Amino acid sequence: MFKRLALIGCGLMGGSFALAARRAGLVSAVSGYSRSEKSTRRAQDLGIVDEVATSPADAVRQADLVLIAVPVASTRSTLEALLPGLAAEALVMDVGSTKCDVVLAAKQALGERIGQFMPAHPICGKEVAGIDHADAQLYQGQQLILTPLAANSPEQIARARALWLALGCTVRCMDADEHDRALAAISHFPHLLAFAFMGSLLKQAEGESYLAVAGPGFRDSTRIAAADPQLWTDVLLANASEVLAQSQRLHESLFVLEQLIQQGDGKALKDFITEVSQRRGLWKMGAVSKDL
């Protein structure tokens, strides 16, 4: 499907993409660049990257597919740095968790060549960062959202879609602002909430002894609190207004439940829990209840 992938940002997401794309026979060569030379070398040692480039522009020079997998706040500088080497026919994608800021950064960096950029967001990840955790199966069975631009050609959208389908993703398209609103609700804010909860626990004098008796419920509900700090700092700031709106809603929902507990209103409390428990029990990952 492509000849050479240039991977800018040799971490968990990018490394997993390179592994998966090669395994699926979508690319035959991979050149890599990371700000951290150590990561790039490690990617080469692991066989994820064939050639180590000394700059983003060098990395992309022979590539017909470019994946930038860097914290979203670095999108503009990354694209500016690779632009001098970018071939006219190359497709450039990102994997950032926010899209409005990424689109703006891409427009600023690429100018009239913005049509080469296809904003993409695979809704998956791991609570561990770095190329050592790269996993060819990371994208298998996951959802991938494209937020195409007016400047993208239909052929390019079809090409991007086919690429992610070949990696085992289900692909859907939506507007960048729709994406950011939805992701704030079901990903960005839940991360903030997990960080807040862990922070609340650690601030308590007995927090460490509490942690010692925590079980599977705690394990699962706080797994995302171990996520990458730079990545999530960027995401939370980039999607601040939507995240803060979700946070306000959570405070209110929690106040309602607190009041029911204070009033000892077992019936209303059970009704609330029954409703959310049933809905959560029916939820299945990737089930399309309504097309966005």
Added chain:
Amino acid sequence: MFKRLALIGCGLMGGSFALAARRAGLVSAVSGYSRSEKSTRRAQDLGIVDEVATSPADAVRQADLVLIAVPVASTRSTLEALLPGLAAEALVMDVGSTKCDVVLAAKQALGERIGQFMPAHPICGKEVAGIDHADAQLYQGQQLILTPLAANSPEQIARARALWLALGCTVRCMDADEHDRALAAISHFPHLLAFAFMGSLLKQAEGESYLAVAGPGFRDSTRIAAADPQLWTDVLLANASEVLAQSQRLHESLFVLEQLIQQGDGKALKDFITEVSQRRGLWKMGAVSKDL
């Protein structure tokens, strides 16, 4: 170790206990009673219970081990109902998620025979309820907390400990109020938070379409929101003051993070996330960082 187990409450926790105890050779016969006759019959059909009793007192009559696995608010009435049939040498345990209220209920129900009751709490569960989900492996590798009473003999404590060890649990003893404080922090409040979050999502007009794009982070962080409504209504009411104290702390922790986002203070935000992310990354289930 025992001859006959009487299981009062044929649901997920009790059914799993009966399966595990039999598989470990700790009991050779099981009599069962549930308020729901359907559950008891189903337990018999599944081979989890040998004999169906028509009352708690009937169920316990020949038993030297009694497990009550009912919502914590039903502890007192359950113990009162089984007392007329209870053999003098039988060991009675519960699996309730709260201990102060259970101990009080047990004292009220059992009076001078309170010494036969050993409060126990296995820190595990599933987000699905009912005997059909009973699993002989449920307790394997999990933590079990005993909150022994002054009236329990050392032999009885040793016997209870040996039983749970034989089921594959690690066992620790603590005071009931210590237990309830710790569990509020790492289990009860996280459940409330998950219910509140799901409630907040479902109240939004676009909640359903948001759910359609949710991924593995959402899946794990909200798994406990699908938990049993009656069980958790009881727990939240029984441990109300500790749960509300944790909720207050969460609001405050979230306010701190919201302010950092509003101020665009990426450095402080990243510092906060780095601290909690590192601690969560190091956390291991059952790791004793400090003896309670």
